[in-house]
Amino acid sequence: MADMDSKHIVIIGGVAGGASAAARARRHSETARITVIERGPDVSFANCGLPYHIGGEISDRDELALQTPDSLRQLLNLEVLTLTEATAIDPNARSVTLRSLSDGTESSIGYDQLILSPGASPLRPPIPGIDNERILTLRNLEDMDRIMSAMPETRKVGIVGGGFIGLEMAEQLAHLGKEVVLVELQPQVLPQLDAEMVRPLQRELRHHGVELILGDGINGFARSDSGVVAQLGSGRSVECDLVILSIGVRPESDLARAAGIELGPRGHITVDSFQRTSAPDVYAVGDVCESPDPLVGGHVGIALGGPANRQGRTAADHIFLGDRALPYPGSIGTSIVRVFGLEAGVTGASEKRLSAAGIRYKAVTVNGPSHASYFPGAETITLKLLWSPEDGRILGGEAVGRDGVDKRLDVLATAIRGRLTIDDLVHLELAYAPPFGSAKDVINTAGFAATNIRDGFLVPVQTLEEAKGHVIVDVRPAAAAAALPVPDSVNIPLPSLRSRLGEIDKSKPVYTVCQMGKTSYFAARILANHGYDARSILGGAHHQAPRPND
């Protein structure tokens, strides 16, 4: 190993994937020379924590510095060059041209292996008025500091983009007492999820005073006395003291492109399962590269910390172990966000995504308690499950609720990895004690509902909309039905259904509805077993067609 150990590994980018690669490489070898090139002043900081320091939830800025250049030198014996930009790669000469951002001097560094981990930069589209010091993005500690120093004279903030960072910023800025308006081009926040699953988030945001403008984009910005005026596609304009742009990121692949390294259709670096690029001994990890999508096929760019860290580890393993290294299996995009009291997330493919890819799927949405309903603190989780009608394999899941959403997403992520089917969910044996779960967890319930659909015991209807014009029987107790009435329905509470069958026309399809989608299933079974063509409206009345401002 002497020969191998004297190699020089150069890593461009010292956060997440780059830092993981460096650490793992050092565990493989004490004698390898490992150099980390970082454009910024900081390495290995907690970029996912930035919004929470702005909002004060993480009070100590030092908490965000997971490592410093000095600690990396000391712990991992790395050479760390901060404030240093890589300006060119020569794959034939195996060298990288560097420029010092402090004094502008140029130099060049040779490598045996090169790992690219430059990340992705926040999009800043070239629209009129974008060059305004009051329009900020959030990627690193410097960006964070900039936003924080603007806070004292900021009363109203416009956030453009309702993805994960946009929502986290909205929450944190509202915590700081700022007036927040969030503009999203799509007709929903969190476009990774299906529209009906984010409605509770939208209600929660509005409930906490965040103004939502959905389905509207930015045409340009103007300056005003007090700050920025965002001019929307709809003609509306929004004046605020500060704008935070969080409309997505763009892989920092210009350097790779210039070196002739192969890129994918959206500008990500193409890699194989050991994170190798098209150039020999050049690897790419993290937000800059694409990952195979094991569910939908093709490749996706996933800008998330977990995949970046594990891709970094994979590249380092391959450098030292060759093809004995464990390949990176692709990313299924498991992600989650907290928005005030709500938690929402997704794993695998959404309905939207499967539709777009032309993949056949079935979907069901169920509600269940976060733990035993008779134990204090139980909260309702709404869980959407997507599976393949061919073999029952789980393709994706989405969840929203006030507690325990992360756990159900993790179970589904693991189920997807294990290629589990809806039958497997029926009998998944999860940890149950009243403070933690239910004898039949909402995950089991999703399995019950999905297999009931497959086996013909449940004929589901996604929304009340689809039932419009048909016979709708609301089987909730009279009080509940009166409190949130379902239009054009007849209320026959479940306990009296058998004795009041005479009131329901047997010659037409009957749609049953309740609060959560469970009692309506029970009712539909009674009706079906009495010869009715009965369908149950999933998700219940609390998933009614969007109300104004929903």
Added chain:
Amino acid sequence: MADMDSKHIVIIGGVAGGASAAARARRHSETARITVIERGPDVSFANCGLPYHIGGEISDRDELALQTPDSLRQLLNLEVLTLTEATAIDPNARSVTLRSLSDGTESSIGYDQLILSPGASPLRPPIPGIDNERILTLRNLEDMDRIMSAMPETRKVGIVGGGFIGLEMAEQLAHLGKEVVLVELQPQVLPQLDAEMVRPLQRELRHHGVELILGDGINGFARSDSGVVAQLGSGRSVECDLVILSIGVRPESDLARAAGIELGPRGHITVDSFQRTSAPDVYAVGDVCESPDPLVGGHVGIALGGPANRQGRTAADHIFLGDRALPYPGSIGTSIVRVFGLEAGVTGASEKRLSAAGIRYKAVTVNGPSHASYFPGAETITLKLLWSPEDGRILGGEAVGRDGVDKRLDVLATAIRGRLTIDDLVHLELAYAPPFGSAKDVINTAGFAATNIRDGFLVPVQTLEEAKGHVIVDVRPAAAAAALPVPDSVNIPLPSLRSRLGEIDKSKPVYTVCQMGKTSYFAARILANHGYDARSILGGAHHQAPRPND
């Protein structure tokens, strides 16, 4: 289906498995006659909630009655006979003899299919003095009421048995301000888990004033002025006002045995994967029956609510669907308990169990934060992973900590169901945002450690005990090493390890230790790469050999 639908299904036992079977049967048929026989006055109550009502955490007793005989009649059109005991089964005549517990009258009822769901009764061994109205067990609402009505004149409670119910009762009674002493025959509480994993629980119990007497059994009981004196095997005696026996349960299989139905070695009813017993058209579900153990092989009696409910559903499905029903896949014994601020549980096989079964395994214990360590509220989770050295398949997991233990157990339970390996855990893509997880979750960390062991990068040592007499290098910062010193170790903090290698004898094995088992691994890699025979002590110094009273 007319013929099929006119069948009469008789269910003995109206809680959990029996209630689930009845509900599922009714969804299959509106015309089937379904009769539920229940010895007690209540059906379908939340037996897992009983301790929490005693302790006041569930304040409303009505919360525990999930259904009443009347609600079952109304919602499911069942015939419900409470306070009625089944005294004999005649599988040839397909009839059950009943006795009313209110008036003693006998009758008989015919069945097309019979489902046995009588449960299991708390063990009450025939030891001297056991017949004492102050020695109680907890199985149903009546038992609960009895314990609660004894509370006002109870100052000190002896709990015999440190399993799930014993621990829950200890916690709840301590909440009520009672003096609690817990006696367990095994040298540890929660014998389902491995000894080192429950040490934090034992500390937590003692910290909250629960006196623990481990490795000591009950020889008998005597009466005293104020209550009961438990006479222990050690010769010690413990006086208390009330004793709660929670030393395990015994399947209520006498009725089945008398009917010639096949039982397993520990008295459970033997069933196939559709819950069929050896008698035609007789099913058994829940605590009374055995389940196949898909990991260790053979059969196990698992007295848990989740399996009972799903077995009930399986039996009902088989009655109506025959072999098209989804078979019950066996139970892996996933379970969890909350003990004051701690959570602990297991899924799959423990080390103890694998050893006893002669199954080869590897084990690793890792520590990791419940969510991003830089985000407020992160708590350390200790996770033990067991896997097969043949194919890396996960055989079991145990976890203990103050938060997020249920989530990690559920992930491992799902991984076991999916036959995932330690390689799969490395790349499991779990939901990450700072409030919920880490970019490298403790589950990933367990995968890292396990694959590092397999690949020879980590030579693990389970406990400090094994390092005794060897060279031990404590790589923690000097202050941490001084605060909780490791005997006979030399302290060389990790950052100075490379420069102080000269102090470590290269001719002998070197054992590295730190607080949590991570830095010691980093140190061992440095040493190994410098030619040392280096081993890392798993779990770190906070898993030191038991201290007195630990």
